[in-house]
Amino acid sequence: MADSQRSLRLGLAGLGRFGQLHAAVLAQLPGVELAAVADPDAEALARTRERHRVERGYGDALELIADPSLDAVVLATPDGQHHGQALAALRSGRPLFLEKPMAATWAQARELQRTARDQGTFVQVGLLLRYDLAHRLLQQQVASGAFGDLVSIRCQRNCSRSSFAQIADRVHTVYRTLTHDIDLVLWLSGSRVVRVMASEYRRGDHLSPQGCFALLELASGCIAQLESSWFVPGAAPANVEGRHGASSIDAELALVGER
Numbered sequence: 103m104a105d106s107q108r109s110l111r112l113g114l115a116g117l118g119r120f121g122q123l124h125a126a127v128l129a130q131l132p133g134v135e136l137a138a139v140a141d142p143d144a145e146a147l148a149r150t151r152e153r154h155r156v157e158r159g160y161g162d163a164l165e166l167i168a169d170p171s172l173d174a175v176v177l178a179t180p181d182g183q184h185h186g187q188a189l190a191a192l193r194s195g196r197p198l199f200l201e202k203p204m205a206a207t208w209a210q211a212r213e214l215q216r217t218a219r220d221q222g223t224f225v226q227v228g229l230l231l232r233y234d235l236a237h238r239l240l241q242q243q244v245a246s247g248a249f250g251d252l253v254s255i256r257c258q259r260n261c262s263r264s265s266f267a268q269i270a271d272r273v274h275t276v277y278r279t280l281t282h283d284i285d286l287v288l289w290l291s292g293s294r295v296v297r298v299m300a301s302e303y304r305r306g307d308h309l310s311p312q313g314c315f316a317l318l319e320l321a322s323g324c325i326a327q328l329e330s331s332w333f334v335p336g337a338a339p340a341n342v343e344g345r346h347g348a349s350s351i352d353a354e355l356a357l358v359g360e361r
Contacts, residue, residue, distance in 0.1 A: 115163035116178035117141035129154035140166035205275035249359025257283035264330035294320035
């Protein structure tokens with residue numbers, strides 16, 4: 103681990119859209135040094151190193167993970183690479199921040215969990231909606247008692263049909279989209295799930311179904327409804343900031359409380 107008297111040296115692998123966002127934040131965090139970045143795109147690598155004055159650059163995430171000078175690793179690489187790269191990072195004994203989806207399957211996710219525990223370190227999965235201002239304000243209202251006891255939570259996260267091809271055989275819809283909403287349900291309710299009823303809409307033999315629908319009963323008595331599918335028309339208006347055109351996302355969150 104890092105000496106408390108010096109900056110925490112972080113390595114960031116993956117310099118796509120999300121990786122660039124991480125780089126911009128990490129480069130200006132007090133007590134943190136963005137010491138290394140990795141990406142197979144040589145142009146993106148050089149541009150990021152110059153922009154944020156990064157000491158080291160690697161063409162491969164595993165090369166960065168092997169760098170012994172790093173105190174922790176951030177992975178913002180493509181979905182299909184998460185499991186193998188995360189295993190390598192955790193086996194080195196260093197803390198890991200891993201963009202969602204954590205892995206392509208439940209078994210892979212459990213393996214990462216066990217590895218972190220066995221190595222005496224931890225893995226944090228990026229679930230950014232907890233840190234979105236609107237969601238934080240809502241959670242504060244719930245925690246203050248403004249809603250009273252929660253009766254129901256309804257989450258909808260439907261994506262454009264053209265986006266399905268990008269994830270169809272890489273990661274399950276639950277890990278790609280509903281991971282946000284499952285986390286929001288647990289966070290907003292402050293309760294655990296005691297019973298699940300779920301169905302999927304599936305056409306073809308893809309890893310991922312085109313639709314997932316679930317009813318969750320929480321220990322508090324609150325009922326959560328989850329919906330995610332890949333049939334929004336490409337030209338549909340987006341209601342998620344930063345999304346438009348073919349990447350449209352039709353998302354909604356509704357809470358009902360006794361008050």
